[in-house]
Amino acid sequence: MHFHGYELSPVIFDEDIQKRVHEIAKKLSEKFKDEVPILIGILNGSFIFMADLIRALDIDCEMDFIKLASYKGSQSTGTVRLLKDISADITDRHVVIVEDIIDSGLTIKFIKDRMEDAGPKSITIITLLLKPDVAILDFPIDIVGFEIAPEFVVGYGLDYDQKMRHLPAIYRIEKE
Ligand code: IMP
Ligand code: MG
Numbered sequence: 247m248h249f250h251g252y253e254l255s256p257v258i259f260d261e262d263i264q265k266r267v268h269e270i271a272k273k274l275s276e277k278f279k280d281e282v283p284i285l286i287g288i289l290n291g292s293f294i295f296m297a298d299l300i301r302a303l304d305i306d307c308e309m310d311f312i313k314l315a316s317y318k319g320s321q322s323t324g325t326v327r328l329l330k331d332i333s334a335d336i337t338d339r340h341v342v343i344v345e346d347i348i349d350s351g352l353t354i355k356f357i358k359d360r361m362e363d364a365g366p367k368s369i370t371i372i373t374l375l376l377k378p379d380v381a382i383l384d385f386p387i388d389i390v391g392f393e394i395a396p397e398f399v400v401g402y403g404l405d406y407d408q409k410m411r412h413l414p415a416i417y418r419i420e421k422e
Contacts, residue, residue, distance in 0.1 A: 247417075249410065249413070250409075251422060252406075252410075252419055252420075252421070252422055253419070253420040253421045253422075254400070254401075254413075254417035254418070254419060254420065255417060255418050255420050256415055256416070256417055257394060257397075257399055257415075257416045257417055257418050258392055258394075258402075258415060258416040259415050260414045260415045263298075263374075263391075263402055263414075263415065263416065264298070266374075266391045266392065267295065267298045267299055267302055267374075267391070268302045270299060270302075270372060270389055270391060271299055271302030271303050271304075272302075272304075273389060274299075274303060274305070274342065274370075274372075274389075275303050275304040275305045277370070278305050278307075278340060278342075279305065280305075281305070281340050282305070282306045282307060282308060282340075283305075283307050283308075283339070283340040283341065283342045283370070284307070284308040284309065284310060284334055284336060284339050284340070284341055284342070285299075285300065285307055285308070285309040285310075285342045285344050286309070286310055286311065286312055286332055286336075286341060286342065286343050286344065286357075286361070287309065287310075287311045287312075287344045288311070288312055288313070288314065288343070288344065288345050288346070288353065288357060289311050289312065289313035289314075289329075289330065290313070290403070290405070290408075290411065291345075291346035291347065291403045291404055291405070291411075292344050292345055292346040292374075292403060293311075293403055294402050294403035294411070295344060295346055295374045295391075295402065295403055296309065296344050299344065299372075307342075308334065310332040310333060310334040311330070311332065312328075312330060312331060312332050312357065312360075313328075313329040313330035314326050314327060314328055314329060314353055314356065314357070315327045315329055316352055316353050324350075324352070325352075326352055326353055326356040328360075335364075336361065336364045336366045337364055337365045337366065338365065338366065338367050339366050339367055340366070340367050340368045340370070341361055341366040341367075341368065341369045341370070342369075342370045342371075342372060343357055343358065343361065343369065343370070343371045343372065344372050345357075345371070345372065345373040345374070346373070346374050346375065346402075346403050346404055347373060347374065347375040347376070347377070347399070347404060348373045348375070348376045348377065348381050348383070348387065349377050349380060349381065349396075350380060350381065350382065351381040351382045351383045354371065354373070354383070354387070355383070355384075355385075358371065358385065370388045370389070371385075371386075371387050371388050371389070372387075372388060372389040372390075372391075373387055373389070373390055373391065374391040374392065374402070374403075375390075375391060375392055375393075375394050375399070375404075375416070376390045376391075376392070376393050376394070377393075377394055377395070377396045378393050379395070379396045380396040397418050398418065398419060399416050399417060399418050400413065400416070400417055400418075400419060401413030401414065401415055401416045401417050402414065402415065402416050404416065406419060
């Protein structure tokens, strides 16, 4: 499809994302039956995934957000910077990290280490998308929505220079 001067091809359709988000919500609801986990969304990318995920949960939950920067355009800078920390006290809490996409693995590693320092009861990591061919991870990701090829994607929260986050499906950019 054409979108403001870009040619986009669908990678994951809206309906398939919604179906998977509901499956993930079911898993989480079963895992934390009778508990109230705190979901930590990584801004900005995960806000749409987080919004859909929490509304599909059967359990109660709390949520907070953390904001990092590691990307410029479509190129990773290789460093992670904390822009906004969580406000909640996560000591002795069941923490669920909600990420949009794991590319190099740098961001998720930074967040996991930071959360661990606060002494939570447990940490569960969820990512909607994972690029297994490029991600370097020395710990398991508990729930992966979809594995994708190592290509740059946009939509469903994911941006290209802060744009295209609001597209309901996930697309690759074919050309400008
Ligand atoms: P990592 O630290 O390299 O794993 O990158 C993670 C962060 O980079 C994600 O939270 C996204 O914000 C961003 N990112 C990585 N790959 C993509 C992509 O294909 N499209 C849009 N953003 C991406
Ligand atoms: Mg992100």
